[in-house]
Amino acid sequence: MLIIIDPESTEPLYGQLVSQVRGAILRGDVGPGDKLPSARELASSLGVNMHTVLRAYTTLRDEGALELRRGRGAVVTAKGLDTAELEQAARTLVEVGRRHGLTLPQLHTLLDQEATS
Structure with missing residues (x-):
């Protein structure tokens, strides 16, 4: 899964991450049971604050797209996104x-x- 953010965009970074992960789920790039990079790994690779990634993951969890498991990270749910x-x-x-x-x-x-x- 390739995630690209635009630091010059008016959309907040966490919002861009949410959109990128949603898109990956909808395209089938990631599916139920797939593990996403840890917040720390993703933040490091994108050059953003770890709390930015956590906010995006939390938003996706609240939508039912991800399950956040302590020690196991973010996992795409069987429900994914309601399309x-x-x-x-x-x-x-x-x-x-x-x-x-x-x-x-x-x-x-x-x-x-x-x-x-």
Whole structure:
């Protein structure tokens, strides 16, 4: 799992970490039972404070995506992330886009623009 953060971004570092781990879970890069790097290891490799990583891991634990085990680290849960809301939003986006005559590449462009704004 490759995690990249942008120190120049307006999004807080812990938020970037949360997004990166969520994305890895949703893409299937990591799955149920997979162990993530320890907070100390990840912080060291990214050059951030260990508490930044712990805050991200805690957020993901609270969402049900991770289980934090003392002495064993962060483990992706069998539940992972509930993608039902995301899947429904994607279906709605495609449906509305079709009604307005947009192609899938045009929708991709709109999503890319939204993601960078």
